[in-house]
């Protein structure tokens with residue numbers, strides 16, 4: 001009986017779902033186990049139960065209670081275990097989740113890294129292509145600049161060549177014109193020569209006194225020969241004979257047969273045929289009745305030098321006034337403002353310079369070779385030049 005009483009409880013204890021409170025008096029259950037009254041238990045006054053039955057019920061209740069307690073404890077342990085298992089599972093799940101999250105995070109990080117790498121790569125590509133484009137643009141610009149430069153240089157060369165050709169042509173034209181004028185003038189001379197005073201035409205000149213001293217005064221056009229000669233005339237009693245002045249005087253003399261000829265030679269900076277100049281000099285020397293002559297601006301050509309020394313008189317020495325062309329140009333242009341000379345203009349001056357270099361300077365070199373040249377620099381004031389000139393004259397003429 002006890003077994004039968006207990007057995008179902010035990011069974012129920014093993015399986016709580018089998019417990020049915022309908023089999024137990026709600027009061028007993030409540031009193032012995034302190035369990036709450038079953039909701040379905042009948043309410044109202046307790047029925048009359050006998051003592052043994054009550055004992056049996058009580059014992060049964062105790063047994064049931066003990067069983068129930070065991071069952072509850074078991075259940076609590078199971079629940080505790082289940083809880084622990086659940087906690088364990090939850091922990092594991094959490095760990096798993098964390099692990100998965102970590103892995104996902106890692107994957108995402110990796111993907112982000114890869115994406116970043118791709119962006120960097122793409123950026124580098126863009127930068128490289130931009131740099132390449134910029135380089136190509138620079139290269140193209142450089143090539144264009146080189147091309148433009150070459151074109152400019154080429155055009156400049158062409159222009160230079162064209163200018164050179166034009167200058168050359170102009171020079172040739174000028175040279176031709178000079179030749180024509182010279183030729184024309186020289187053609188006039190033989191024709192006019194028979195009209196020269198007989199002495200000049202034949203140059204059979206009467207001799208001068210033996211004590212005649214002639215100093216040839218040479219130098220480029222406008223060097224200052226005439227200026228220094230004037231001082232020497234004043235201080236040393238020289239007679240100053242300027243070949244140019246004599247020619248100009250002859251040119252201006254009314255009735256002169258050579259006026260036109262002399263004018264064209266002077267204008268072109270050419271040397272008038274020596275017969276005329278030497279005849280004029282000889283005549284002037286004869287008329288001067290002096291023994292000291294400064295022959296200024298003569299001889300300008302070798303034939304003049306040789307003929308004069310042969311027919312008239314040997315020069316004692318050459319007083320050479322040295323002056324740079326730029327300074328002479330400056331002085332001549334200034335003089336041209338008032339001189340009225342047909343050759344004190346830029347065109348004639350250039351021709352005179354050329355004639356001086358080509359024709360007259362060799363005369364100076366000729367006398368230099370003979371040790372007869374005394375050079376005085378004209379790049380000083382008139383007074384200083386004269387001081388230097390005096391030293392030469394004092395030493396050689398006294």
Ligand SMILES: Nc1ncnc2c1ncn2[C@@H]1O[C@H](COP(=O)(O)OP(=O)(O)OP(=O)(O)O)[C@@H](O)[C@H]1O
Pocket residue numbers: 219220221222223224225226227228244297331332334335378379380381382383385
């Ligand atoms: N030392 C000098 N400094 C500055 N000017 C000068 C000097 N000597 C001369 N001149 C000036 O230079 C000009 C040329 O001088 P000057 O007439 O004496 O030269 P030139 O050699 O006789 O010339 P040309 O050969 O043409 O007859 C004149 O106006 C003169 O006043």
Ligand SMILES: O=c1ccn([C@@H]2O[C@H](COP(=O)(O)O)[C@@H](O)[C@H]2O)c(=O)[nH]1
Pocket residue numbers: 221222242243244245247265266267268269270271272273277296297298299300304343352
């Ligand atoms: O012996 C000479 C001297 C001069 N001339 C011509 O006269 C001008 C001017 O000479 P200046 O001495 O400068 O006054 C000169 O240019 C020559 O054309 C010459 O023919 N022969």
